[in-house]
Amino acid sequence: MMKKQLHLIIAIVVFGFELLSAQNALYVSKQTGEFTKQNGEGSKTTDDYESGTVTVSAQGPLLWNVNPNDFSIGPNQTKTWNGWIQPDPAKAPAPGNSVQAILKGDYNVTFSRPAGGSEGSIIGGYDCGKCPVHPEGGHHDIINKIGTETREFTIYSIKIDIPDKTNCILGQAQLEAEVFPPHGNVTWTTPAGQLQGNPANYNIPAGVGNFPISATLNIDGVTYTDVGSVKVASLKTFDLPVCANAKADVAAIAALTFDGTCQPGVIFTPATVDIPGLAQFWTVGVTVASNGVALADNIIMVNEDKLLNVTPISINFDLVGVIEGALDAVFGTGGPCTKSGSLIPKGSISRGTFKLCCPAQAGLMDGTKWAGNLNWEYGIKCKFPIYGCPYVASLDAVVSAGVNASIGADAATQCTATKICGSVSASGSIGGGIGFTLAAGVISGDLQLVIKGIGVDGSYCFSPPPAKGEAKITLGAGSVVGTVETLWGLTSHSVDYPLWSGYTTPPFEF
Amino acid sequence: MKRKILIIIGFFAFSYYGISQNLIPEFKTESIEIRFTKYLNGCMPDPENTIGNEYVYRLKGQIFKDNDGRIPSLQDGFNGKTAQSTPWETLSELVAAYKAKDVKKIKSLYNKSSQAKVSAIFEGENAQNALNTLSQCGEVKILMGFEYQNGYYAIVETENLGINSNYFILEKGKYKLSALADKNPASWNLALYWKFRPKEFLKPVKISKPDSIALNETRNMVFRLSSQGSWIIIFRDKAGEPVLSYAQDGGYRDNDNKWQQVSLSFGAANMIAKGNYTLYAIESNYPVQVVNDEMKSKALPIIIKVY
Numbered sequence A: 001m002m003k004k005q006l007h008l009i010i011a012i013v014v015f016g017f018e019l020l021s022a023q024n025a026l027y028v029s030k031q032t033g034e035f036t037k038q039n040g041e042g043s044k045t046t047d048d049y050e051s052g053t054v055t056v057s058a059q060g061p062l063l064w065n066v067n068p069n070d071f072s073i074g075p076n077q078t079k080t081w082n083g084w085i086q087p088d089p090a091k092a093p094a095p096g097n098s099v100q101a102i103l104k105g106d107y108n109v110t111f112s113r114p115a116g117g118s119e120g121s122i123i124g125g126y127d128c129g130k131c132p133v134h135p136e137g138g139h140h141d142i143i144n145k146i147g148t149e150t151r152e153f154t155i156y157s158i159k160i161d162i163p164d165k166t167n168c169i170l171g172q173a174q175l176e177a178e179v180f181p182p183h184g185n186v187t188w189t190t191p192a193g194q195l196q197g198n199p200a201n202y203n204i205p206a207g208v209g210n211f212p213i214s215a216t217l218n219i220d221g222v223t224y225t226d227v228g229s230v231k232v233a234s235l236k237t238f239d240l241p242v243c244a245n246a247k248a249d250v251a252a253i254a255a256l257t258f259d260g261t262c263q264p265g266v267i268f269t270p271a272t273v274d275i276p277g278l279a280q281f282w283t284v285g286v287t288v289a290s291n292g293v294a295l296a297d298n299i300i301m302v303n304e305d306k307l308l309n310v311t312p313i314s315i316n317f318d319l320v321g322v323i324e325g326a327l328d329a330v331f332g333t334g335g336p337c338t339k340s341g342s343l344i345p346k347g348s349i350s351r352g353t354f355k356l357c358c359p360a361q362a363g364l365m366d367g368t369k370w371a372g373n374l375n376w377e378y379g380i381k382c383k384f385p386i387y388g389c390p391y392v393a394s395l396d397a398v399v400s401a402g403v404n405a406s407i408g409a410d411a412a413t414q415c416t417a418t419k420i421c422g423s424v425s426a427s428g429s430i431g432g433g434i435g436f437t438l439a440a441g442v443i444s445g446d447l448q449l450v451i452k453g454i455g456v457d458g459s460y461c462f463s464p465p466p467a468k469g470e471a472k473i474t475l476g477a478g479s480v481v482g483t484v485e486t487l488w489g490l491t492s493h494s495v496d497y498p499l500w501s502g503y504t505t506p507p508f509e510f
Numbered sequence B: 001m002k003r004k005i006l007i008i009i010g011f012f013a014f015s016y017y018g019i020s021q022n023l024i025p026e027f028k029t030e031s032i033e034i035r036f037t038k039y040l041n042g043c044m045p046d047p048e049n050t051i052g053n054e055y056v057y058r059l060k061g062q063i064f065k066d067n068d069g070r071i072p073s074l075q076d077g078f079n080g081k082t083a084q085s086t087p088w089e090t091l092s093e094l095v096a097a098y099k100a101k102d103v104k105k106i107k108s109l110y111n112k113s114s115q116a117k118v119s120a121i122f123e124g125e126n127a128q129n130a131l132n133t134l135s136q137c138g139e140v141k142i143l144m145g146f147e148y149q150n151g152y153y154a155i156v157e158t159e160n161l162g163i164n165s166n167y168f169i170l171e172k173g174k175y176k177l178s179a180l181a182d183k184n185p186a187s188w189n190l191a192l193y194w195k196f197r198p199k200e201f202l203k204p205v206k207i208s209k210p211d212s213i214a215l216n217e218t219r220n221m222v223f224r225l226s227s228q229g230s231w232i233i234i235f236r237d238k239a240g241e242p243v244l245s246y247a248q249d250g251g252y253r254d255n256d257n258k259w260q261q262v263s264l265s266f267g268a269a270n271m272i273a274k275g276n277y278t279l280y281a282i283e284s285n286y287p288v289q290v291v292n293d294e295m296k297s298k299a300l301p302i303i304i305k306v307y
Helices: A002-015 A319-331 B002-023 B087-100 B103-108 B112-122 B127-135 B185-196
Strands: A024-028 A038-045 A051-059 A062-067 A078-087 A097-114 A121-129 A138-157 A159-161 A167-169 A172-175 A178-180 A185-190 A193-196 A200-203 A211-219 A222-230 A235-239 A255-258 A267-269 A281-290 A293-302 A308-313 A337-341 A346-358 A363-386 A395-412 A420-438 A443-451 A454-463 A468-475 A478-486 A491-500 B030-037 B054-063 B140-148 B151-158 B162-171 B174-177 B180-182 B205-208 B218-224 B231-235 B245-248 B261-267 B275-284 B300-306
Touching: A024 A078, A051 A062, A062 A097, A078 A138, A097 A121, A159 A211, A159 A222, A185 A200, A193 A200, A235 A281, A235 A293, A293 A346, A293 A363, A319 A337, A319 A363, A319 A395, A319 A468, A346 A395, A363 A420, A363 A454, A395 A443, A395 A454, A420 A468, A443 A491, A491 B162, A491 B185, B030 B140, B030 B185, B054 B185, B087 B103, B087 B127, B087 B140, B087 B151, B087 B162, B087 B174, B103 B112, B112 B127, B140 B185, B151 B185, B162 B185, B205 B300, B218 B275, B231 B261, B245 B261
Parallel strands: A024 A138, A491 B180
Antiparallel strands: A038 A078, A051 A097, A062 A078, A097 A138, A121 A138, A159 A178, A167 A172, A172 A200, A185 A193, A185 A211, A211 A222, A235 A255, A267 A281, A281 A293, A308 A346, A337 A363, A346 A363, A363 A395, A395 A420, A420 A443, A420 A454, A443 A478, A454 A468, A478 A491, B030 B054, B054 B140, B140 B151, B151 B162, B162 B174, B205 B218, B218 B261, B231 B245, B231 B275, B275 B300
C-alpha cells in the first residue's frame, strides 16, 4: 500500500495527470527513536510528445529518498523510480505533539491533447491524421504546463501517560492512561502479569498495598512506555442506613469512605441482613474488614407487615338518614318514613400499629394500617303527597329505596404525611307507587313513581385524623307514569308527567 | 170542557218543560283561549300548545263564569227530561238520574259502544256503591266545554267529588255520553288548570326566621301572605330541582292558627350539609313541587346559616 502511494505521488508530481490530497500519518517515538517509514515505486512511459522535469523538496521534519535521483523524462522513454519517506526523529516534535509536513514537486511538463481545453499553454500542434480520438482526422495541441503538486503528512510524536491517581472500586483497579494520538494498542504490566486495553480492569490481590505499574503504547511498531504506581487507600468509615424493611445485601446498602481513590476489597460480616419473622424489628450488627482495617455499624431491620394492637374501628355511616333527607328535599316535606337495616355494618375494618422504616426521617417510626371492609344494607319507605292529579286534592306516593353501601380499606400511613382514604361504593334501587281509589271508585289510579336511579359517591379518609367520610347522593329524574280512571273506567287518562329533573345532595360528612 | 182541560194541562206541561229548559246552562260554541303556566303540578308536556313558559289552548267551546254553569236539580224544578240537544241538557239529565239512582235512565244517556262498561258499573256487584256515591255528588257546575276528538269534552266541578269530566258524542241529533280512553295531554292539563286556577306568584312578608340553625335542628319560619289559604314555597335557585318545603295557610304543615299567616317547620337536615345558604320564599295559590324559572323573580330571599 505504501509503495503504491509513493509511486503515485511521484507519477502525479511529474506528470500532473491526477491529483490526490489525502493526509498521511507518520509516527515517531522520541523515547525509543522508533518511527514509521513508507516505501514506494512507480513507472512512466511517455509518447512522442510527452516530456518533463520535476524538482522535489520537503517542508517539516521529513526525510525522503528517490532512486534514481533524476526527475526528468524525454519523449518515448520508460523510467522506474523507487523511494521512501519517514519522519526525522531529531526534528520531530516533543512527545504528545504532532506537526504537519509537506512533500512538494515543482514540475514543467509538455504533452499533447486534442484541440480544446484550457489547461496549460499551447506551444504547438499537429494534425493527427486518423488517430483514435479523431477517426476522420483532427488537430492536437502541444501543451506546456508548469506548476506545483504537494503531499501533506502528519507526524505524531507518540506518548502514553499514567495518571498519578488510579480509581479502584472495592478492590478492582480501573487502569486508564492518557495516550497520544488517541489510538493504538496499550499493554499494562502489573505485579500479576500483563493486561491489554485502555482502560483495563485489574483485580488487586487481597492484602496488597501500593504496587508499581507500567503501560506501553504501540502504534505500527512505534512504542512509548510510562511507569507509575497505584496507591491503595485505607478504609476510614463505614455507615449503614438506620433501618431497612426488606432483606438486603450489605454491600448494596453500606456507605464506605477511604483515604484515597483506590478502594481495596472489603468483606462484610454478615454479608446480608434480613427482617425478623415474628418481631416488629431487630437490630443487626455488621462489621467490615479491609486490608487489616475493621469497622462496625448497626442496622434496624423492620418487619412492616407485623401488626400489633389490632382493633376494629366503627364508622357511623347513616346513609339511610341522608337518603331520608334527600327524599324529604325532593318531595318538599318530611313524609313519614319507615327504615330497615342497621347502622351496625357487616364485616369489619381493623386498625393496627406497626413499625415503619423511614431513613429520611427519624428512622424507626410508628405507623397505622387499616384493612377490611364494612357493608351496610339500608331500606327506607316513605309516604309523600303528590298534587298533580286534577281529580283529587292530593295523592300519597309511597317511595321505596334500598341501598347496599360498603367502605373498603387497605392502606397504611407512610413516612411522610399522606391522605389515606377508602372508597365508598354503593348500589341502590328506588321507585314507588301511587295506587288509589277514592269515592267508591269514582276516581282511581294506577300510577308508578319512576325515579331514574339512586347513586352514592363518596370516600372515607382514615388519615390524617380525625377520620371522616364525605359523600353525596344523587336521585335521578322523577316522573309519574300510569293511568287515572274516573267513573270506574268510563273515562281513563294515560299519565306521564315529570316531577323533577334530578337532584344531587350537597356533600355530607359522616 | 174536556178540550179546555186538555189545553190547561198542555199549557202547564209546556210551561213546566220551558221552566226546566231555562234552568239548563245555555250552550254556545265560540273561540275560547285558556293560558296558564306550564310549570303547574302534574301537567304533561304538550309542545303543540306551548308558547314560552305557558300552555295556550285555543279551542271551540265555552267557559262559564261563577255559577253560570250550574246544573239544575230536581229541587230547582227540573224534571229530568230534555231533548238532549246540547251536552248540557244530557248532563243535566245524567245528574238527575244519578240523584234518583235511576240505572235505566243512566244507561240510556250513554251511546251504544259504552253500554257494556256502563252495565258493568251500574248493574254489577258494586252498582249500589256506585249509585250511592254518585247520588251524593251534590251541586254540579260546568267549568268549561270544548270540541274534542270528534266529540265534546266537559270539565265539571261537583260539590262533593271535586273536578270531573264527561265526554259526549253527537248521535242522531242527540248528545250521548261516551267512554273515552284519552292519551292526549290537553284535557288532563286543562283539568289541572281548573283544579289549581293558578295566579301569579307573590312575594310574602317575612315575620320571623332563624339566622342560623343546627344541621339536626328544626325551626319555624313565619310569613304573612296576601290571601287566605295560599301556599308558602321555600326553594333553592335551581330550576328543575324539587322545592325544599311548602305549607298551606290554615292547612298542610301550617303550625299556627292565624289566617294569612303561615308558620312553617324547616328542618336543616334537608340542606344535608353545613354552610351558608340563600333560599327563596314565594306565595302561591297552589302547591309548587319543582323549582321553575318564574319563581325567583317574585321571591323573597332568605339567608340562613346551617351549622
